[in-house]
Every structure is written in structure tokens, then in C-alpha cells.
Amino acid sequence: MISVFNKLNRTFRRSTLMQRLIPGPDYTSLNESPSGTFTTKNSGIFYSNYQAPDSTSTLLVMGVGRGGTSLVAGLLHEMDIFMGDLMSTPSYEDQKLIKEILESKPKTVQKTIDDYSDRFDIWGFKHPEALSFITRNYKRFRNPRLIFVVKDTASIAMRKAYVLGNDPIQHMYNTFDTYEQILDFIRSSKLPTMTASYEKIMSNPDKFIDALGEFGGITLDESRRASALSFIDKGNSDYELFSMNKRNARINGLHHKTNLYQGHLDHVSMHHISGWAINQKSPEPLQVVLLVNNEEIARTTADLPRSDVQKALNHPDDKCGFIFELPGNQGLASEDTVRVVIDAPVLDIAGSPQKVTG
Known part of the structure; x- marks a missing residue:
């Protein structure tokens, strides 16, 4: 003291x-x-x-x-x-x-x-x-x-x-x-x-x-x-979740990788989740995983065209976008927590997690 x-x-x-x-x-x-x-x-x-x-x-x-x-x-x-x-x-x-x-x-x-x-x-x-x-x-x-x-x-x-x-x-x-x-x-x-x-x-x-x-x-x-x-x-409840995930990344020894991977969860609604994810050192599309209340719901390859991201970050390829479409009987509920993570290593992209509103 x-x-x-x-x-x-x-x-x-x-x-x-x-x-x-x-x-x-x-x-x-x-x-x-x-x-x-x-x-x-x-x-x-x-x-x-x-x-x-x-x-x-x-x-x-x-x-x-x-x-x-x-x-x-x-x-x-x-x-x-x-x-x-x-x-x-x-x-x-x-x-x-x-x-x-x-x-x-x-x-x-x-x-x-x-x-x-x-x-x-x-x-x-x-x-x-x-x-x-x-x-x-x-x-x-x-x-x-x-x-x-x-x-x-x-x-x-x-x-x-x-x-x-x-x-x-x-x-x-x-x-x-x-x-x-x-x-x-x-x-x-x-x-x-x-x-x-x-x-x-x-x-x-x-x-x-x-x-x-x-x-x-x-x-x-x-x-x-x-x-x-x-x-x-x-x-800003999403900020609290964001801080918790940064803490988990540090505890799991992944914090140093957060500068290598970039991405963002752009949109979350009851039936539509979209965003982008890249590896700054490689043009290869990344696998991303959708989790709802920490349970895996779906996974996909982030390979949809996003010329805005390519131009903004000077990335060698524009194929980095992703969309998850949920059918009517699998839609999200209000207050569900949505995460999109990069698979291997498991890292949340920016804007993840988010609470569903509306």
C-alpha cells in the first residue's frame, strides 16, 4: 500500500x-x-x-x-x-x-x-x-x-x-x-x-x-x-459476455491468437445470423460454428463473398462471409445467447456473443 x-x-x-x-x-x-x-x-x-x-x-x-x-x-x-x-x-x-x-x-x-x-x-x-x-x-x-x-x-x-x-x-x-x-x-x-x-x-x-x-x-x-x-x-450485456470470453481465451492459452483471426457477428435475428471471419495470414476460408446458449446448432464454411471486408483489411480473398438460416421450428427465442466461434482454435469473433432481442 x-x-x-x-x-x-x-x-x-x-x-x-x-x-x-x-x-x-x-x-x-x-x-x-x-x-x-x-x-x-x-x-x-x-x-x-x-x-x-x-x-x-x-x-x-x-x-x-x-x-x-x-x-x-x-x-x-x-x-x-x-x-x-x-x-x-x-x-x-x-x-x-x-x-x-x-x-x-x-x-x-x-x-x-x-x-x-x-x-x-x-x-x-x-x-x-x-x-x-x-x-x-x-x-x-x-x-x-x-x-x-x-x-x-x-x-x-x-x-x-x-x-x-x-x-x-x-x-x-x-x-x-x-x-x-x-x-x-x-x-x-x-x-x-x-x-x-x-x-x-x-x-x-x-x-x-x-x-x-x-x-x-x-x-x-x-x-x-x-x-x-x-x-x-x-x-451493454453483450460487453459482459465479450469480456468473459476474452478471459476464457486467456485461461485456455488462446489469447495470443486473437490478433491472427478477425471477424464480426454482423446480424442476429430469430432466423438469420450472419457475419464474416478471416485468418490474416491465409486466404483459406475458415470453419465457423453457431452456438445457442453454449450448445452447437450448426457449422459452416465462411466462404461467401464480402468485398467490403477484403477492401477494408486488404485481405487476399473476399470469400470470408457466412450466413446461418434457421427454419421456423428452430428459430431463436428472446434472450437466447448466440455465439459464433472460429473452429480450431475455438475463438469468438468480434460481436460474439450477443443476446437475441425482440
Whole structure:
């Protein structure tokens, strides 16, 4: 425990030094911001370098893994904000742009960013592991605006320990370090930033949804607002299942293979399940298995044409799609848990599992 306090003291000293070296953010315009000021009841929302949104912008969701970024990205998606050509649920991350960033292809990354900006006045991006890329390359994005979500560090540490293993104290260290990097970036970049408490979002969702819409320049009609409220109210149960499967992959020694295989469960309804799956190192189609409530129902080869996936991921073959059609007497029921896994090794694709709704 002493080492934790030493770490906090070091962080405080470093932050104090940064305050001396870097001018603080402009709080003078807080009175003009959409969700109140420091003088109002604590909403858990405040603004740095506040500027009214332009008609065109890129909304960059900042935070740590298991720290509420998927909630904010999911809300943007519910507000009809484009989150990428290959956005995967329940994390709401664009597999296309993330792959290009991780492969260090600056020209390809810029081409994708420019393409998204040409097609959409407002679009968003979220991937906590891309923090270093964003801090070095934020000028690549058109009119970037930061949405920084902060969550209780003990909660983050326990969730990471459950899913990824290791000591919760170490995960707390890492969380403090990441938060400090983000705060330093906010100060130095002077980008318009909305900072929000995850716990306050959950306790007062109406206020956050209105603030997010206004900060992002998003027109919230009744349909979009209701969809966003419903998303928070229902909770992201698919994310809990997703986390559990990542934990199982780690326990079974398969975690290192998750970067080799990619895929997504695109659609789940009572009689129709579809998506795609690839091996990034081979054009050979993969076998995928459909499980309902953890019981195998069917299996097939993912060999249907998906030119969108081939183009987005620069894969050598477009034959990677799959469809499961269930006859009327074998249809799914509401609240069934649907999984699609790659066979040998048994790995869930992104977006799997999902609960059947409706």
C-alpha cells in the first residue's frame, strides 16, 4: 500500500511540474458550455478549451480499457454517428483503422481518415490502445474534439484483473499513468475537450446525452435521444459476455491468437445470423460454428463473398462471409445467447456473443 501512495505522490509532483511548464486549459468559457459550470450542482462533466462545435469534426473518445469508452462510443453510434467501416460491437471500434494504425502504415491511415471525413461531416473513433498514435498524430484528424471518460480506478483494476489476469495494483498503476498522459495531452494540445465521470453518466444519463449531443454538434431528435437512453438503460450485456470470453481465451492459452483471426457477428435475428471471419495470414476460408446458449446448432464454411471486408483489411480473398438460416421450428427465442466461434482454435469473433432481442 505504501508503494501506491508513493506512486500517487510521484504523479502529483509530476503534474505540479507540468502545471508550471504548460499553460492550463481555458476554463473561462465554461459559462457558455452546454452543461453548466463549476458553480452548479456537480454533474460530473466539465470542459477544457471549450469551443462551439463546427459543422464538421472528428470525435475522439479517450480513456482506458474497461474504463467506459465503449459506453460513450456506443452512445455516439446510437446517435447515428459513423464509427468506422468495420465497427465491431460491443466495443464499437473500427477494425479497419485500428489494423492500419497497429501496422504503422501512415499513408494508409491518412487515406482512411480522409475518406471518412469526405463521407461524413461528423464521425468518431475509439480505441484506448491508440492513445500514443492520437497524441502524436491528432492533426491528421479534421477538427478533432476529445471526449475523455473517467471511471473509478479500483473498478477498472478489478475488471482488468478478471479479464487479463495480473495484480489489480499493477492495473491501477497503469490506469493512473494513462490518465496522466491524457491530461497532459489535453493541456498541451489545447483541443476542445469534454471530460465526464462514468459513474455520473450512469446516474444521470439524460444530462450526459444532452451534453454529448451539444458538444459533438449532433442534432438529437426524439428517436436518437430515445435510442441513446435505451442503450444506457438496458446496459451493454453483450460487453459482459465479450469480456468473459476474452478471459476464457486467456485461461485456455488462446489469447495470443486473437490478433491472427478477425471477424464480426454482423446480424442476429430469430432466423438469420450472419457475419464474416478471416485468418490474416491465409486466404483459406475458415470453419465457423453457431452456438445457442453454449450448445452447437450448426457449422459452416465462411466462404461467401464480402468485398467490403477484403477492401477494408486488404485481405487476399473476399470469400470470408457466412450466413446461418434457421427454419421456423428452430428459430431463436428472446434472450437466447448466440455465439459464433472460429473452429480450431475455438475463438469468438468480434460481436460474439450477443443476446437475441425482440
